[in-house]
Amino acid sequence: MAENNLFTYPEGWNEMLAALDFLPDEAREAFLKGLVQSLVGA
Amino acid sequence: MTDAEKKFQERIRLYKDTVRHKKTDRVLNISIFITWMIYDSGYKLSEALTDYSIMEKVVSGFHEKYQFDWYMDLGMRNPVRIAQAAGYTDYIFNDETYAINFKDVAHMEPDEYDDLRENYYKYMWTKLLPRKFPNLNKELMLKAAVEMMQFGQYSMGITKKFREEYGIPQSFITSTMAMLPFETLFNFLRGIKGLSIDIRKCPDKVKETCDALGLGPAFEAYKATTQVGTDMTCMPDLVTALLGHTILSVKQFEKYYWPYLKEVFDFVEKYDKILYIFAEGESSRFYEFFREAPKGHVVIHLEMDDIFKAKKEIGDVVCLAGGMPVELLYHGTVKENIDYAKRLIDELAADGGYIFSQNKLVSYPNDCKAENLKAVNDFVREYTL
Numbered sequence: 175m176a177e178n179n180l181f182t183y184p185e186g187w188n189e190m191l192a193a194l195d196f197l198p199d200e201a202r203e204a205f206l207k208g209l210v211q212s213l214v215g216a
Numbered sequence: 217m218t219d220a221e222k223k224f225q226e227r228i229r230l231y232k233d234t235v236r237h238k239k240t241d242r243v244l245n246i247s248i249f250i251t252w253m254i255y256d257s258g259y260k261l262s263e264a265l266t267d268y269s270i271m272e273k274v275v276s277g278f279h280e281k282y283q284f285d286w287y288m289d290l291g292m293r294n295p296v297r298i299a300q301a302a303g304y305t306d307y308i309f310n311d312e313t314y315a316i317n318f319k320d321v322a323h324m325e326p327d328e329y330d331d332l333r334e335n336y337y338k339y340m341w342t343k344l345l346p347r348k349f350p351n352l353n354k355e356l357m358l359k360a361a362v363e364m365m366q367f368g369q370y371s372m373g374i375t376k377k378f379r380e381e382y383g384i385p386q387s388f389i390t391s392t393m394a395m396l397p398f399e400t401l402f403n404f405l406r407g408i409k410g411l412s413i414d415i416r417k418c419p420d421k422v423k424e425t426c427d428a429l430g431l432g433p434a435f436e437a438y439k440a441t442t443q444v445g446t447d448m449t450c451m452p453d454l455v456t457a458l459l460g461h462t463i464l465s466v467k468q469f470e471k472y473y474w475p476y477l478k479e480v481f482d483f484v485e486k487y488d489k490i491l492y493i494f495a496e497g498e499s500s501r502f503y504e505f506f507r508e509a510p511k512g513h514v515v516i517h518l519e520m521d522d523i524f525k526a527k528k529e530i531g532d533v534v535c536l537a538g539g540m541p542v543e544l545l546y547h548g549t550v551k552e553n554i555d556y557a558k559r560l561i562d563e564l565a566a567d568g569g570y571i572f573s574q575n576k577l578v579s580y581p582n583d584c585k586a587e588n589l590k591a592v593n594d595f596v597r598e599y600t601l
Contacts, residue, residue, distance in 0.1 A: 180352075180353060180354055180357070181341055181342050181345060181346045181352075182342060183335070183338040183341050183342050184338075186341070186342075187337075187338075187341050189354070190354065190357060193354055193357075193358060194358075194361060205361070205364070207337060207433070208364070209298070209357075209360060209364050210337060210340050210341060210345065211340075212295065212298050212364060213298065213299060213302055213304075213345060213348070213349065213360065214340055214344060214345070214348070214404050214405075215403070215404050216295075216296070216298065216299035216302075216304055216348075
């Protein structure tokens with residue numbers, strides 16, 4: 175199990191959104207949801 | 217207008233007419249070839265799946281050689297680089313058999329339905345991802361994000377190339393997906409064994425979760441913005457894939473599957489759209505439900521069914537796709553293959569409502585011989601109705 179606080183909600187989720195700073199703010203949520211879905215489906 | 221644009225428009229018109237059961241001058245030929253394309257190209261599976269420039273050569277070469285009208289996949293079915301960037305190490309590429317193996321583990325526990333239902337992404341983020349990717353951290357997530365963007369660039373690039381150079385509409389895989397909730401549980405969360413047990417041990421939890429999941433975010437976003445009328449820049453407006461139905465009895469299908477499929481049927485009728493269903497496995501016990509499809513709005517691509525029997529039982533309502541046996545494409549002679557292709561078209565396409573294609577995802581070297589495929593596709597392209 176990953177030993178960090180990244181995988182908490184909403185704190186870690188928001189931290190990850192903030193880290194996606196190469197994307198416009200309004201695009202980050204949809205992008206992260208798509209990435210999570212892609213990883214779940216891998 | 218370019219030659220490619222003319223072909224593009226002709227294919228879309230032919231597709232819409234076929235689904236509406238109008239008589240057409242030829243049948244469309246759709247590819248459900250996946251990893252066999254890589255085998256046929258001479259590249260290794262491990263090379264093509266991890267290098268987009270090689271995959272582009274594979275799919276472009278495949279089209280130039282066989283010239284299908286539409287593709288389920290243009291090298292996007294297995295975006296392995298995204299998961300690998302996130303630390304996933306369970307893929308095993310077999311360059312001899314062209315098989316991709318990975319551990320079939322259900323990462324969701326049976327007592328977590330309430331958590332999943334309460335907040336899908338919270339559940340994925342806090343429970344499922346750390347369980348599936350034990351070493352995942354911010355750095356690996358960012359690497360996966362970069363890979364996701366590169367995958368998006370490949371998808372957009374190959375889609376654009378196929379339209380502008382070959383006149384091919386966007387693939388099944390990049391079309392808008394109505395994700396049936398039972399399939400989400402079956403494919404991504406509980407697996408065959410887990411879900412088979414759950415529908416017996418906690419049927420209400422499964423049903424409540426299906427209700428909560430609905431048809432997925434892509435469908436909901438599409439539904440919120442679309443206008444009435446089929447889109448004349450793509451083949452189907454919506455796609456979906458059936459696989460989990462193979463573990464269900466008719467009674468179970470009616471409970472866990474049908475209400476959501478019916479919702480899509482009602483939507484495509486109300487909004488005058490076209491739905492393409494890829495039905496894996498054998499589906500004949502569910503034909504009574506398929507007969508409820510609105511006529512002229514639904515294509516069902518059958519995998520292992522007897523398509524001639526299906527034509528008699530549901531072919532007046534839905535447009536059928538498939539039928540060309542991969543066993544024949546590998547073991548048969550050129551003449552046997554052309555004779556069978558002719559029989560499919562003669563018996564199924566006389567009144568429209570039939571799209572020529574294979575009866576199974578074509579994956580492995582002994583699924584098909586190149587000379588048979590070339591002969592069949594040349595025949596189908598030239599044969600007039």
